[in-house]
Each structure stands twice: as structure tokens, then as C-alpha cells.
Amino acid sequence: MLKKMLEQFGIDEKRLMLEWVSASEGDRFASIVNNMTEQVRALGPLNWNQGGKHG
Amino acid sequence: MKKITIDPITRLEGHGKIDIFLDDAGDVANAYLQIPELRGFEKFCEGRPVEELPRIVPRICGV
Amino acid sequence: MAKLKLALYWAAACGGCDVAVLDINEKILDVAKLADIVFWPIALDFKYHHVEAMPDKSVDVCLFNGAIRSSEQEHIAKMLRSKSKVLVSFGSCACFGGIPALANLTTRAEIMERAYIEAPSNENPNKTLPQTKVSVPEGELTLPELYDNVLTLAQVVPVEYFVPGCPPxxxxxxxVVNALATNSLPPVGATIASDKTLCDECDRKKEKKMISRIYRTHEIIPDPERCLLEQGLLCMGSATRGGCGALCVKVNIPCRGCFGPPAGVFDQGAKLVSSIASIYQTNGKQDIEKMVNELVDPAGTFYRFGMSVSMLKRRIPQKT
Incomplete structure (x- = not known):
């Protein structure tokens, strides 16, 4: 639902991740966070002009 | 050439502005009505569910 | 007591807020007793140069309705701010962007293209678009600049009070009138409505039922006694500030959130997403997909009146 809405706002679905990690899965948690960070970094900053006047 | 500007046009809903140009004799040479507002219902109604439009388009004019 | 000086203005709005002021019927006579109106374009013939000539802080109260989506509207907002002691953000457009802020799902270029070039009622082979300056044989004409983003009044100037509603x-x-008459205005920054949600003042029966399907409003005739959301209709009540007296839900129409988020809620749409997710019965991926498909236009529904104050505020233009 959130993904569909974000798509309407022009936000790449790769910027949203939903994962279930147990408290015992430390390594998995770290690797998911690292992967997500890398993925978002690769996408670069949003071309987001929220207050300004010109698009 | 003299210019008279009526801004805003009042006692109606919506924004309007009239520029009247007078020639040297003081007669009206030309007059321009300008609409300094656009909200874009034409565009942003696209993509809305059709059954929702009766709740969106009344806000074109609420007078 | 000396008469108050009252100004009213409409920016990107429909005029419904101005009419709402007249909806108080004979009480308008009390307003007339209490205040002299010094500016109200929709009803009285004052021009911008009259307002410009007023001394700073000479207007006691300004009720400002409409969103800010052009350089002119921002200019008038700033002018009325400096002329007014108390500036009230009046109506959903001024408070949250309102219906005009749905335009934040598009861009200025797309709106211009649609309205001036593609519209079937327009004949514009040269694709002329409005310009801020145009030379005509007699001289020069100017128009305000249309902004890409629709903003709220408070995003442009400081505001003392908020009166939500489409219309209030x-x-x-x-x-508001009584508070002015008795000089008992609430603390600055207050929203003049309920602090709780609409659900709090809705009389419908809530049975804590899960839903297995989202219905569009034309697909069912809802039971007039039971909670609309629990009948599968998208009702924004749980994510919306109360204070309207539940006008829409009383006539079997789901709330669309015109009073904006309640106190303490940061993002109205996100709040509703979480409400729906928590009552939709799902037993796996298929059900989730079905739910997402039943939800036709989340952005335009959950932020129907509140796009400008949402977390994202607008659609992000794709990089080219």
C-alpha cells in the first residue's frame, strides 16, 4: 500500500525495503542494512524541491 | 500613453485584472483582461477515481 | 470598544470560504457591529493599492483563505501579514493546501500544457503560454508567476491561528467571532477545532471488525448505523481532526479529511495507511496484492486536502 502510494509521489520502489529479522540474526541484519544503504546511495539524492517555487 | 490598472476585479469569485490603455486624447486605445490565477483542475483531476470527482470539482467555484 | 478592522482575502481558493462567512446568516450583523471590513475582494470594492497604503499592523484580524501557488499570492500574503495584528489561516486550502494542492502530484509544465494547449476547448496552434511579461503595442502587461509547488499560508508567513474545514x-x-468579540483568543498557534479525531465525535457503531475488501463508494450502499471503515469504505475519520460535527459521515458519505491531521499526527496519509493495514484481513501475499489493487488512488485520497503539509509534499519529478 505504501509502495503504491510512494510510486504516485515519484519515489523509486528500491528506496523502500520491508524485511523481518530476528534479534538473533545479527549478521543478516547488518548485511541487509548495508545492502539497503548501498542501494539508496547508488540511486543518488532525490531531485526533491519541497519548498521552492520552480520545478 | 496612460495606463489604468484595475486589480483585483472585485465582487466575484476568481482573480482578474484589467489593464486599460488611454491615448493622448484620453480615449481608450485598448483594454486587456488578464486572469492571474490557474489551479490546474484540468490536470490534477486526471488519475483520480471517477466517483471521487463530485467531491473535487465543486471546489472549482464554491460561490 | 472601538470597532475592529477586519480583512478577508482569497488566494488559490474557490470562494467557498467567503460564502461560509455569509452562512452565519443574521449573525453577520453582529460581525458588522463588531468590525469594519477594510478589505474583502469577493464582496467589497477595495483594491491592492488601498491595502498597500494602510499603516503596518492597522488591520486587527485578517481571515486568509486559499493556498499559495503564485508570486502574487505570496506577495499579498506578505503584505497582509505586515498590515495585520492577527493573521488567521482560514479553511483547508490555507491550512493544508486543500484541493488545489492535488496539483503537487503534477508539475507546472504539465498543468500549462493541459490547460492551454491540449484542452479540447482551446484553439492554440502557436502553443502560446501565459508569460510574466508581455509587450503589446500599447505597452507592457504583467502576470504573476505560477509556482511549481502549492504551499500553505504558514509556509510563506507566520500565522497566529488555524481554522480548518472545506469550508469551515x-x-x-x-x-472565532465570539473569541474576537470577547477578546478571548486562544494561545497563538492554536487550531480552532477539536484536538481529537473525527471518530471521537462520530456516532456510528464500531465493532472492531476486520475487513476483507475495500469498496469504492459507488459499489455498496452502506449501513447508516455502522462504522464506514469497518464496512470497507475508505473513511479518513481516524486520521482526521474532528470539529466539523461529522457532517459527511452523518449522510453516509465517508470522510475525506478536510480538517487535516489531528493534534499529534505528523502525516495524515501515513496514519491512514497504518489504520487500513491494521484492519485488513490478510492471509498471505495474494490478499495483500488484492488489497493494494482495491485501493485505486492512495495519494489522491489520503492527501485529498493535505498534500502541502504531508511529509513528501509533492511528486518528485523523474530525472531525465
Whole structure:
């Protein structure tokens, strides 16, 4: 639902991740966070002009 | 050439502005009505569910 | 007591807020007793140069309705701010962007293209678009610049009070008038409505039922006694500030959130997403997909009146 809405706002679905990690899965948690960070970094900053006047 | 500007046009809903140009004799040479507002219902109604439009388009004019 | 000086203005709005002021019927005579109106374009013939000539802080109260989506509207907002002691953000457009802020799902270029070039009622082979300056044989004409983003009044100038509603109800307007008459205005920054959600003042029966399907409003005739959301209709009540007296839900129409988020809620749409997710019965991926498909236009529904104050505020243009 959130993904569909974000798509309407022009936000790449790769910027949203939903994962279930147990408290015992430390390594998995770290690797998911690292992967997500890398993925978002690769996408670069949003071309987001929220207050300004010109698009 | 003299210019008279009526801004805003009042006692109606919506924004309007009239520029009247007078020639040297003081007669009206030309007059321009300008609409300094656009909200874009034409565009942003696209993509809305059709059954929702009766709740969106009344806000074109609420007078 | 000396008469108050009252100004009213409409920016990107429909005029419904101005009419709402007249909806107080004979009470308008009390307003006339209480205040002299010094600016109200929709009803009285004052021009911008009259306002410009007023000394700073000479207007006691300004009720400002409409969103800010052009350089002119921002200019008038700043002018009325400096002329007014108390500036009230009046109505959903001024408070949250309102219906005009749905335009934040598009861009200025797309709106211009649609309205001036593609519209079937327009004949514009040269694709002329409005310009801020145009030379005509007699001289020069100017127009304000249309902004890409629709902003709220408070995003442009500081505001003392917020009166939500599309339009604000008669009860709320009278509350404002009474507060002015008795000089008992609430603390600065207050929203003149309920602090709780609409659900709090809705009489419908809530049975804590899960839903297995989202219905569009034309697909069912809802039971007039039971909670609309629990009948599968998208009702924004749980994510919306109360204070309207539940006008829409009383006539079997789901709330669309015109009073904006309640106190303490940061993002109205996100709040509703979480409400729906928690009552939709799902037993796996298929059900989730079905739910997402039943939800036709989340952005345009959950932020129907509140796009400008949402976390994202607008659609992000794709990089080219």
C-alpha cells in the first residue's frame, strides 16, 4: 500500500525495503542494512524541491 | 500613453485584472483582461477515481 | 470598544470560504457591529493599492483563505501579514493546501500544457503560454508567476491561528467571532477545532471488525448505523481532526479529511495507511496484492486536502 502510494509521489520502489529479522540474526541484519544503504546511495539524492517555487 | 490598472476585479469569485490603455486624447486605445490565477483542475483531476470527482470539482467555484 | 478592522482575502481558493462567512446568516450583523471590513475582494470594492497604503499592523484580524501557488499570492500574503495584528489561516486550502494542492502530484509544465494547449476547448496552434511579461503595442502587461509547488499560508508567513474545514463550519466561524468579540483568543498557534479525531465525535457503531475488501463508494450502499471503515469504505475519520460535527459521515458519505491531521499526527496519509493495514484481513501475499489493487488512488485520497503539509509534499519529478 505504501509502495503504491510512494510510486504516485515519484519515489523509486528500491528506496523502500520491508524485511523481518530476528534479534538473533545479527549478521543478516547488518548485511541487509548495508545492502539497503548501498542501494539508496547508488540511486543518488532525490531531485526533491519541497519548498521552492520552480520545478 | 496612460495606463489604468484595475486589480483585483472585485465582487466575484476568481482573480482578474484589467489593464486599460488611454491615448493622448484620453480615449481608450485598448483594454486587456488578464486572469492571474490557474489551479490546474484540468490536470490534477486526471488519475483520480471517477466517483471521487463530485467531491473535487465543486471546489472549482464554491460561490 | 472601538470597532475592529477586519480583512478577508482569497488566494488559490474557490470562494467557498467567503460564502461560509455569509452562512452565519443574521449573525453577520453582529460581525458588522463588531468590525469594519477594510478589505474583502469577493464582496467589497477595495483594491491592492488601498491595502498597500494602510499603516503596518492597522488591520486587527485578517481571515486568509486559499493556498499559495503564485508570486502574487505570496506577495499579498506578505503584505497582509505586515498590515495585520492577527493573521488567521482560514479553511483547508490555507491550512493544508486543500484541493488545489492535488496539483503537487503534477508539475507546472504539465498543468500549462493541459490547460492551454491540449484542452479540447482551446484553439492554440502557436502553443502560446501565459508569460510574466508581455509587450503589446500599447505597452507592457504583467502576470504573476505560477509556482511549481502549492504551499500553505504558514509556509510563506507566520500565522497566529488555524481554522480548518472545506469550508469551515458555521459553528467554528461563530467561535472565532465570539473569541474576537470577547477578546478571548486562544494561545497563538492554536487550531480552532477539536484536538481529537473525527471518530471521537462520530456516532456510528464500531465493532472492531476486520475487513476483507475495500469498496469504492459507488459499489455498496452502506449501513447508516455502522462504522464506514469497518464496512470497507475508505473513511479518513481516524486520521482526521474532528470539529466539523461529522457532517459527511452523518449522510453516509465517508470522510475525506478536510480538517487535516489531528493534534499529534505528523502525516495524515501515513496514519491512514497504518489504520487500513491494521484492519485488513490478510492471509498471505495474494490478499495483500488484492488489497493494494482495491485501493485505486492512495495519494489522491489520503492527501485529498493535505498534500502541502504531508511529509513528501509533492511528486518528485523523474530525472531525465
Amino acid at each position: 463550519t458555521v459553528d467554528l466561524i461563530l467561535k
